[in-house]
Amino acid sequence: MYDFTYTKPSSIPAAVQALGADIEAKALAGGQTFIPVLKQRLNKPSAIVDLADLGLRGIAADDKTITIGAMTTHHQIETSEDIKRMLPGLAKMASWIGDTQVRHRGTMGGSLANNDPSACYPAAVLALNATIHTDHRSIAADDFFQGMFTTALEPGELITAIEFPIAEKTSYEKFRNPASRYAMVGVFVAKTAAGVRVAVTGAGQGGVFRHTAMEQALSANFSADAITGITTPSDGLNGDIHASPEYRAHLIGVMARRAVAAA
């Protein structure tokens, strides 16, 4: 990696200031994507602002919401009794990310800010229409994801927490990229007071997206049979050596049916 300066501020304003003061500064959350990128010299930040001491770790639940601090690790999420009980699909999702080492370092906030098109969390956040809290505002999931590696975050803006509504049913199924084990196709299904939502990650050229045809069918009848006949157009889906757009379109159907059946 290239040389950079390193700071570890102990308050959110100090972190925001450090990031705002230098346009080439980058925030470090769990580092499970960012550090490999640095090691391969694919990014050359002037400064690294480590978010570990901002007090953003932890999970709080009440009878309507679960709020997850941005620096909460995948391991904390997969093992949280509140999340396992109230949003089991999210706990399962977290348990399938990377390996044990990654899950002890990687964070939900870091993953969402990066918005990798094959990351898992965007599917849960969008399907549940969670609210992204930042250092100075709140953003609905519907407005947050703006395409591959692109979000509504302004330069220097920090995610502080993600607030999920409690759902009646949640479920996630993932077909892993055979090499990287990221989501080649991941489908999150959520049934909440606001209705049924289906979000697909890993497949779309623009990152996570909602599958409205399936949402309508499931709103009428929440069962795998209800979506058996629904196909997904391959236009706009990713194609690579592991999966053509057509194969991904097919897998969306398979993963969605399995997710619904398991919900």
Place this chain on the structure above:
Amino acid sequence: MGFEGIGASVRRKEDHRFLSGNGNYTDDINRPGQLYAVIRRADRPHARLLSIDTAAAAAASGVIAVYTGADMQADGIGGVPCGWQIHNKDGSPMAEPPHPVLATGKVRHVGDPVAVVIASSKQEAKNAAELLSIDYDDLPAIASVRDAVAPGAPLVHDDVANNVCFDWHIGDKAIVDAAFAQAAHVVELDLTNNRLVPNALETRSAIGDFDRSSGEFTLYTTSQNPHVIRLLMGAFVLHIPEHKLRVVAPDVGGGFGSKIFHYAEEAIVTWAAGKLHRPVKWTCDRSEAFMSDAHGRDCYSKAAMAVDAQGKFLALRVSTLSNMGAYLSTFAPAVPTYLSATLLAGVYTTPAIYAEVKAVFTHTVPVDAYRGAGRPEATYILERLVDVIAHDTGLDRLAIRRLNFIPKDAFPYQTPVALNYDSGDYEATLKAALAAANWDGFPARRRAAAARGKLRGIGMSTYVEACGIAPSKLVGQLGARAGLYEVANIRVHPTGSVTVFTGTHSHGQGHETTFAQLVSDQLGVPVDMVDVVHGDTSKIPFGMGTYGSRSLAVGGSAMVKAMDKVIAKGKKIAAHLMEASVEDIEFKDGRFSVAGTDKSKALAEISLAAYVPHNYPIEELEPGLDETAFYDPKNFTFPGGCHICEVEIDRDTGTVSVVNMVAADDVGRVINPMIVEGQVQGGLAQGIGQALMENAVYDSEAQLVTGSFMDYQMPRAHDFPPMITSTETTLCTHNPLGSKGVGETGAIGCPPSVINAVVDALRDYNVRHLDMPATPQKIWSLIQANQPRMAAE
């Protein structure tokens, strides 16, 4: 101390060192005043090198030197040599274009080394390497063998027409053609053997060192054969005589063939150390390894078998295009020819075989031996072909194999493609595997799987391979530019402990234990009193290294020969000490005794007398008990066996799960059954990896698409089922141990058993063949394209 001789599962002596972080790998070594080399590599597959501006890099912080191909040329440095020369059908030698250490004139593959920056730290060297300004004139490029031989294809080397390195053949074409004309069935199959990236856990590393007082160079390197590197690099590249060049290969973390070869980086650091009078270290990054370690396999074959009405094989014809990459790596020409086509008889009595191989240059990383080296390719062709014969003719795949087996009383068996098998019993390993896999119970398991919505298939592969490479005179006739004997020095110390110096090299195989057991067994010394030393040309008399599963069959035989000399000398000393005739001295369990008496002396007493020769036949016998033997094998060895794979396919996604893997192998005499089991498991893992997962992909412009683990699928532990392994032994008849070799059997026998199982699982979808790797996408596409046979009926 329990039994720890031949046949005991002694725990590996070396494992504590490895597992506790106390191994000493090349990158662990740091020499005083050491500098760091970083290599700038071509980021494009084919281009003219117009200019390299080194000024900014040379002026950067910490930089000591920047060198290009022109600097090496000016010093008279030779190209990287090839160790095997193949001849064309017309008798002319293969094309052997120059392989400069650092590119000159042109770059020919992504990863081709262009310049080296040497600095006080690796970070500074990396920073400076980015400041090199290289002006290229891009040229069209090809990556696949079929593109390379197409008319008008861009040439990799201007003077190698049609990119053909050689066009070689073996066997009698006229007899084969005649048999085809008479055959009841002719079954044809085209298949591709996928390209693999070796990916040893330890990436390559090299340190060059130069001692100004002695004028001696030392190269520390991740090598499977330090003496071969000394010979190739010293004699052909840097022109350093052997007595001034020491090559050390310390602990090495996996090789699989990729660390046999002499690589440019070894020459670069040694040469630079001599110029700078400072040690120079280079350690490969993982992404750099993907584009600079020699790849494996990558060939395309058209095969056809002539079969009579009963299923008896009459003749086999195989035509192969084999990818050499951009330059000839050390043993590359031998792999598709003498290590592959000569195995096309397999375990069958096919009376006539004709094989031709066109080796082809492409704009890709050089391709060379990878675990199995040629034999997996031959086995894949043959064992897929047998199943396709069953598919096309309706004959039973098991019955066809049995009908064509070389019977156990037919050995020694001369094949029509040069090899002479000394021993084997293919029915024995087949029976063992069928029983372990419960072959007969498969239909019930298939029905049960179908009830769960899964497609279940079973497949087998019955194989033979050639190890213990090899008689020097024979391989010399076949084009090897080296002898392939092995060397052992057995040093019995004064108090009776033993050090074994071997020319083989262990990079994970457990030699320190196996060889200690062998010595323990023969000399009656506890395993703890035997140490094995390898990997240092200054300690070991000579050696050819470890590859081709040769270490025990050839290296172990050299040890036996050296121990025979120790025992013979010991008998003379014992006869003197016990006032008996040499003819009356017997040696057993570590004691020399006088036949028919209770007089005896322990080995330690004899060795003490040998080194403290106060009472010693000094007039007739030199002091000391230290013997060296060079052993040249009389033939290859021929391990064989049967592998059976059982898979389940998720028809919704195309995902294959290996649910059972059985290997029954004949590896000759087994020294340590636990180590043998581990070797077989590792080989099977690589075999399953090749069959289902691994694939090095170049795009049509010869860019490497799978340049990291993000795209190259390495097998993981959870991809494998428990493996059921066993051995059925027939002894090798021509070496003193009866051992055949086990390092590669898994990777050789397994892949076709997996594909045969996958095709069997898809039998209702009218699938005749699919190429490796059988990825989910490929299988899903086949399922989509083919209506189930049941539905069509």
